[in-house]
Amino acid sequence: MTADIVARAVDKCADETARHLHSGCGYPAPGYPKSFLYGPLFQIGSFTFNKPMLLALICSAIVIAFFWAAFAKPKLVPRGVQNLGELGVLFVRDEILRPMMGKRGDGFLPFLVALFFFIWIMNIMEVVPVAQFPANSEFAFPAALMLMVYGTYNYLGIKYQGFAGYFRNMIPSGVPAGILIILAPVEILQYIVVRPFTLAVRLFANMFAGHILLLVFTLATWYLLVVGIGLIWSATSFILTVVLTAFELLIQALQAYIFTILTAQYIGGALEPEH
């Protein structure tokens, strides 16, 4: 008898949409892993394909389709979508590439444009209905982007400065020998480990926190929804959801910008050593 009641209560609470203030199930707090792990959409052997992967594919398709539409048949006087595409490319060139790398970095413009818009669209998926998940909040996605950048700037650094020269240029010149011994391992570690790690973690952590932040107030809006004076708590949560969505839109663009500008700086530093 008692077991029956308990079983029914557990059953009721398993359905998250049934969780209300007076249902006795408690607030369904979002967190890892339950808000971040998705079951497989389909499976090929041991490879499972899930929602974040689908979102990443859709986002890359969106970026490719947009720039294809913009620049497949470029006109001298830009019209329509080409106008928008040129605006995006010029923004990346004038605000990110030129200040960081100068004119000699112009060859990396396609890479940076693709990187910026891919990350941005991926992040925007956090607030797009139905998608509602930033794939960058799974660490593998920013880590993969970081490995691409890491490989690029290390390859370029060794190519342009030579293998020994690349490591020598990491250490500031004109340092007394005693200080050099203490400082050199820190400098090298910074280039080899800390830079790529922080690059990936910054993007990951911001998207992870943003997703949880939005979930907290969205779930609270539903959880606190009652008929009566208590409705103001629900309304407050709803207003906060709207405000934080706007805030997240800013963060999403900012994180894409920071990732790209740091990439530009690292590649620029590989092309010509800092002194």
Next chain:
Amino acid sequence: MANDSTNAGWTIFGYLIAGMICYGGLGWLIGHFTHIELLFPIGTLVGLGVGIFGVIYRYGRS
């Protein structure tokens, strides 16, 4: 570099982390073999000091 000061903040942060990892790791390694566990926190603090020193050395004198 044209715009080095823009991202100096991240570099400074990197110095502090790298210093702690480097000398904290060294302290942990020596402590692990000599069984003096206090060397790990001491190494981390020394690393933080070296990181701050690195920041001052690079940015603080101009």
